[in-house]
Amino acid sequence: MADTPGTVLGTSPDEVQFRFRDDDVVDHGTVTVDSFVDQSNATAVRIEPGDDARELLPHLDRIALVEVNFPVFGDGRGYSAARILREAGYEGELRAVGEVLIDQLAYMRRCGFDAFAPDTPLDMADAEAAFARWGNVYQHAADGAEPIWQLRHG
Amino acid sequence: MYQYDSYDQAMVDTRVEEFRDQTRRRLEGKLSEDQFKPLRLMNGLYLQLHAYMLRVAIPYGTLDSRQMHALADIADKYDRGYGHFTTRQNIQYNWIKLEDAPDILADLAKVEMHAIQTSGNCIRNISSDHFAGAAADEVADPRPYAELLRQWSSFHPEFSYLPRKFKIAVIASDSDRAAMKLHDIGIQIVRNDAGELGAAFFVGGGMGRTPMIAPCIRDFVPLDQLVTYAEACLRVYNRHGRRDNKYKARIKILVHEMGAEEYARQVEEEFAHLLEQGIEPPLAELERIRPYFADPEFETGLPSELDRSDPEFALWADSNTHPHKTPGYVSAIISLKPVGGIPGDASARQMHLMAELAKQYSFDELRVMHTQNIVLPHVRIADLHALWSQLEAAGLGAPNLDTIEDIIACPGLDYCSLANARSIPIAQRISERFAAKGRTRELGELKLKISGCINACGHHHAGHIGILGVDKKGVENYQLLLGGSEAQDTSLAKITGPGFDEAGIVDAVETATEVYLSNRTEGERFLDTYRRIGMEPFKEALYG
Numbered sequence: 001m002a003d004t005p006g007t008v009l010g011t012s013p014d015e016v017q018f019r020f021r022d023d024d025v026v027d028h029g030t031v032t033v034d035s036f037v038d039q040s041n042a043t044a045v046r047i048e049p050g051d052d053a054r055e056l057l058p059h060l061d062r063i064a065l066v067e068v069n070f071p072v073f074g075d076g077r078g079y080s081a082a083r084i085l086r087e088a089g090y091e092g093e094l095r096a097v098g099e100v101l102i103d104q105l106a107y108m109r110r111c112g113f114d115a116f117a118p119d120t121p122l123d124m125a126d127a128e129a130a131f132a133r134w135g136n137v138y139q140h141a142a143d144g145a146e147p148i149w150q151l152r153h154g
Numbered sequence: 155m156y157q158y159d160s161y162d163q164a165m166v167d168t169r170v171e172e173f174r175d176q177t178r179r180r181l182e183g184k185l186s187e188d189q190f191k192p193l194r195l196m197n198g199l200y201l202q203l204h205a206y207m208l209r210v211a212i213p214y215g216t217l218d219s220r221q222m223h224a225l226a227d228i229a230d231k232y233d234r235g236y237g238h239f240t241t242r243q244n245i246q247y248n249w250i251k252l253e254d255a256p257d258i259l260a261d262l263a264k265v266e267m268h269a270i271q272t273s274g275n276c277i278r279n280i281s282s283d284h285f286a287g288a289a290a291d292e293v294a295d296p297r298p299y300a301e302l303l304r305q306w307s308s309f310h311p312e313f314s315y316l317p318r319k320f321k322i323a324v325i326a327s328d329s330d331r332a333a334m335k336l337h338d339i340g341i342q343i344v345r346n347d348a349g350e351l352g353a354a355f356f357v358g359g360g361m362g363r364t365p366m367i368a369p370c371i372r373d374f375v376p377l378d379q380l381v382t383y384a385e386a387c388l389r390v391y392n393r394h395g396r397r398d399n400k401y402k403a404r405i406k407i408l409v410h411e412m413g414a415e416e417y418a419r420q421v422e423e424e425f426a427h428l429l430e431q432g433i434e435p436p437l438a439e440l441e442r443i444r445p446y447f448a449d450p451e452f453e454t455g456l457p458s459e460l461d462r463s464d465p466e467f468a469l470w471a472d473s474n475t476h477p478h479k480t481p482g483y484v485s486a487i488i489s490l491k492p493v494g495g496i497p498g499d500a501s502a503r504q505m506h507l508m509a510e511l512a513k514q515y516s517f518d519e520l521r522v523m524h525t526q527n528i529v530l531p532h533v534r535i536a537d538l539h540a541l542w543s544q545l546e547a548a549g550l551g552a553p554n555l556d557t558i559e560d561i562i563a564c565p566g567l568d569y570c571s572l573a574n575a576r577s578i579p580i581a582q583r584i585s586e587r588f589a590a591k592g593r594t595r596e597l598g599e600l601k602l603k604i605s606g607c608i609n610a611c612g613h614h615h616a617g618h619i620g621i622l623g624v625d626k627k628g629v630e631n632y633q634l635l636l637g638g639s640e641a642q643d644t645s646l647a648k649i650t651g652p653g654f655d656e657a658g659i660v661d662a663v664e665t666a667t668e669v670y671l672s673n674r675t676e677g678e679r680f681l682d683t684y685r686r687i688g689m690e691p692f693k694e695a696l697y698g
Contacts, residue, residue, distance in 0.1 A: 076315025
C-alpha cells in the first residue's frame with residue numbers, strides 16, 4: 001500500500017500535536033520520495049530513513065510540506081535529512097512523524113523540525129518542559145540558536 | 155586544566171535536571187524501559203548482572219584533586235567503597251541504585267564533572283594521551299583540541315542516535331599512547347612543512363568482533379576547520395552506516411565495505427558543503443581554551459639525579475616513571491595492578507590518597523591511563539622517594555608498569571551481562587604466577603590484555619599476548635592470541651589455536667613466555683621476537 005507509486009500517505013492536520021509556524025497547517029497527503037521526483041505537481045513528500053533527502057533539493061521551490069518518518073526512535077537518519085533540507089534553504093513545514101517521543105523533541109527542533117505529529121500523543125506538560133529545557137547549545141545547527149562559542153566571542 | 159565557565163556549568167546542571175525528570179517519568183511508568191534505555195545510557199547508566207553501573211566521564215583522562223576526592227566520596231556514599239578505572243580513561247561504579255543516579259550526577263556537577271554520553275549510540279567521552287602536556291615528544295598539548303571536540307559533541311542534535319557508539323581519541327605525538335588507530339576516529343595533531351598545526355584524521359578503527367586499524371583519510375585538516383571536518387565524517391556515517399545489524403553498525407564496517415577512498419571522497423563532498431554553513435567555532439575559541447592547559451610553573455635548576463640507595467625504590471622509579479619535557483621532573487605512574495588484585499580498581503581511601511599526593515607533588519593534577527593506571531604527570535625527581543613511600547604504604551607501589559602484571563582486563567562475567575567468561579580471576583592468577591616465580595622483570599615489556607567476550611573491552615586484539623574468554627558448551631574457555639599492539643606500530647593479534655580451560659590458559663601464557671625467553675635476541679621485547687620468528691614456534695610449544 002504505502003509503496004504503491006502515487007499513494008497518498010501522511011498525517012492529517014489534526015494529528016499535528018505541536019507546530020512552531022504561523023502559516024496554516026499543510027493539509028494534503030504526502031507521497032514517497034520516488035513518487036515525488038516523478039510527479040511534477042506534488043507539493044508534499046514523506047522521507048523514510050533510507051531515503052536520500054538530497055534528491056529533493058532540485059524541487060524545493062514546489063514543496064510545502066516534508067514529513068520525516070521515524071519508524072523507530074533510535075534510527076537517527078531523519079535528523080540528518082532535516083538539517084540537509086534546512087541547509088539547502090528549505091523553509092516549508094518540516095514535520096516529524098512516527099515514533100516521536102518527549103526526549104527527542106529538543107534535538108529535532110535543533111535540526112529544523114517545526115511540526116510534530118507523534119504516533120502516540122505526548123503529555124503536554126512534559127513536552128513543553130522538553131522544548132523549553134535547553135537555554136544554550138554547544139553547536140550550530142538548523143534552528144538559528146547561537147552556539148555558546150558565539151556568545152563567548154560575539 | 156580546563157575550568158567551566160557559566161555556560162559549561164549551566165549545561166551540566168541542565169542535564170542533571172533533565173535526567174532527574176527522565177528518571178521520574180520512568181519510575182512513574184510514563185517511559186517504557188525500551189524508551190528509557192538510550193536515555194539512561196547517554197547518562198552513563200548501564201544495567202549489569204547484579205545492579206546498575208554508572209560510568210563517569212573523565213574528559214581526556216585529566217582531573218584534579220578536588221575531582222578525585224569527589225569520585226572517592228561517590229564510591230563511599232553510593233557504592234561499596236571502590237571504583238573501577240576503565241580503558242577509556244573513565245571511572246565506573248558497579249553497585250548503583252537507579253533512584254540515586256540523579257543525585258550522583260548532581261554531586262558530579264558540583265565539581266565540573268558529568269556522565270554525559272559515556273554510553274549509548276552517540277559520540278562518547280573523548281580520550282587522549284595520558285602524558286599530554288608532560289611528554290617531550292609531542293608537537294602540542296592535544297587536550298585543547300579534545301576539549302573543543304568535547305563541547306562540539308556534547309548534546310549534538312544530529313548525532314545522538316547514530317547506528318552505534320562512536321569513540322574519538324586525540325593525540326599529538328608520533329608515539330601513540332592512546333590506541334588512536336583503534337578508535338572510530340583517531341586524530342593526530344601534526345605540524346606540516348609550513349610549520350602550521352593541523353589534524354590528521356584516521357577513521358574506521360576499532361576492536362570488537364571485527365577488529366580494524368583505522369586508515370588515514372586526510373593527513374591535514376587546518377585547525378580552523380577541525381569541527382567542520384569531524385561533522386562531515388559523522389554525517390556520512392549517520393546517513394550511511396549500517397542499521398540492519400548491530401554487529402555491523404560501527405563506522406569501521408562502513409569504511410571497510412565502502413572502501414577508505416570512497417568514504418574519504420564522500421566526507422570531502424560533505425565537508426565542502428558544511429564549510430559554507432558557518433558551523434566552525436572561531437580560532438578565538440581554541441585560543442580561549444588553550445591557556446587552561448598551559449604548563450604549571452615548573453622550577454628550574456632542579457637536580458635530575460635519582461638517589462638509588464634504596465633498591466626497592468630504585469626498582470619502582472625505573473619501572474613506573476616516564477621522562478618529562480622539563481629537566482628535574484618525571485611523570486610518575488601509580489599502578490592499579492597489585493599482584494592478585496583487580497586491574498583498575500581503587501578503593502575510596504586510595505582515591506583520596508592519590509588526590510592528596512597529586513596536590514602535594516604534581517601541581518594538583520592526575521591522569522587516568524587507558525591501561526587502567528593513574529599518572530601524576532609533573533613530579534619533581536627529588537620528591538619521588540617521598541611519593542613512593544606513601545604509595546607503597548597504601549598498596550599502590552607495585553613496580554610493574556608495562557610488564558606482564560600490568561594487565562588490562564574487562565569486568566567480565568563477574569559483572570557484565572554481555573560476558574561469556576570471567577576476566578578478573580584470569581588476570582589475578584597470571585599476575586600471581588609470574589610474581590611468585592620472579593619472572594616479571596626478566597620478561598620486560600609485555601602487554602597482556604584480557605576480554606571476557608568477543609566485544610573486546612579488554613583490548614585482547616591489541617595485546618602482545620591477548621586472551622579472549624568464550625563460552626564452550628556452557629564452560630568458560632580461553633583463546634590465546636599473540637602479536638597485537640595498540641601503540642604506533644599498531645597490529646592485531648592472531649589466535650594461536652584451540653582454547654584452554656581456566657588453569658590451562660595460565661600455563662599457556664607461561665609457555666609462550668618461555669618460547670620468547672629461549673628465542674629472544676639482545677634488546678628484543680616479546681612482541682619483537684614474535685614478529686621475527688612468527689607463530690610456529692609458539693604453536694609447537696603450546697600444542698606440539
